Amino acid sequence: MTRRVALITGGMGGIGTAVCKKLGRANANLVVANCLPGYEHKATWLAAMKKEGFEVHAAEGDVSDFESTAAMVRKIESEIGPVDILVNNAGVVRDNMLKKMVLSEWMAVINSNLSSVFNVTKNVIDGMTERGWGRVVNMSSVNGQRGQFGQTNYSAAKAGVHGFAKALAQEVIRKGVTVNSVSPGYVETDMVKSIRKDVLEKLIAGIPIGRLAQPEEIASLVAFLTSEEAGYITGANIAINGGMYMT
């Protein structure tokens, strides 16, 4: 089996780490975890991964910046190899009601969650179509599907991610490249665990399945979508939300 190179943006976060591990195991992919330039926990994260037996490379780059992303991808290509699997996972939140939201909060979320998808994909897609094989998985969100109070920016960016997936899926469909979105509900990452206990309890009560998702569950779905067998699934948006929102 070919050893594919998988790039996970925001690869050192809660979901990103689980995706790195899962893709590393699946088909022995060569995994590259992206992080921001100068990310303070990079060395610790790499050491922890190594200790657990995962050979993961780190790639510093600001995916909200086109030039920084282009340089990062060139470096990955020359040092590790061309990217076959891209998981657009990097994202930030700047929650605020629209009434109070400032332009910088809007721009930060659009740039990091949506324009990043353009920036990274643009730099790897030609290689995928030339080689006749590729997988792009965009991390969307239940809040992109249903909207969320205080998240006009995040909901817009995450819904936008799937518009991008549907359009690009059609453009590259005959070249062996699939483009899909995954829309998780609430996942038990450090970010979610830091929510005040009573608020978190109320949040969980709103999830029909009665618990948060584990990052590994999201990672498994991503791994399935990047498999050979998932080649007929493209332009799809797959909900993994414990019954929270059904379309």
Next chain:
Amino acid sequence: MAQQRIAVVTGGMGGLGESISTKMADAGYRVVVTYSPSNTKWKGWIDEMKGRGYSFGAYPVDVADFDDTAAKVTQIQKEMGAIDILVNNAGITRDMTFKKMTKADWDAVMHTNLDSCFNMTKQVMDGMVERQWGRVINVSSVNGQKGAFGQTNYSAAKAGIHGFTKALALEVAKKGVTINTISPGYIGTKMVTAIPKEILDSKILPQIPLGRLGKPDEVAGLIIYLCSEEAAFVTGANISINGGQHMY
């Protein structure tokens, strides 16, 4: 897997059903197929599968008939064990424009494609809930999502399936049971590949951006993913596998 899960695949000998059954068996499940009581070729199929190294439980079940599903599922659980996974795959078509469609054409498709989900699921759900583990996968269709000319009955039944999925998913979400729908596009089953090449090339393939039919094994792969332990947070979802034919 800790213990061997038992999976029932309705219409398990059909074009898609056969791939689902064999791939699930390959994945380690104990697979029981149901087939239509009017199917005269069941014995030959069992023998052919034996030749390929598969030993399936096989039961004639009229999935459109509640009493028959009740009796047969009782028998299956007595002879094979408790059912952990149900793949509601059985289905028929009675295509024609609404103008010409008779009540019989409508009823046949409703009974076999939609009522069957109630009938079969009803027999296994209490057990799944009691044991706190279960997977139901309802096989819908791209034509249930987008509608298809000449298929008011089929499109209605297949869309209805996902309504059923969403409601039941909510009812059993806390019980370790997930209910999901998959919506395949055109899959290269014997039925579809039997279509004259000329029509396939001029009428069907141009609708599929990917430019090819799906493989039955690709659909089976999706079902196996949904049956896995790690798919426990996926419930009430409708997953498209259609080569880009319909995106929403």
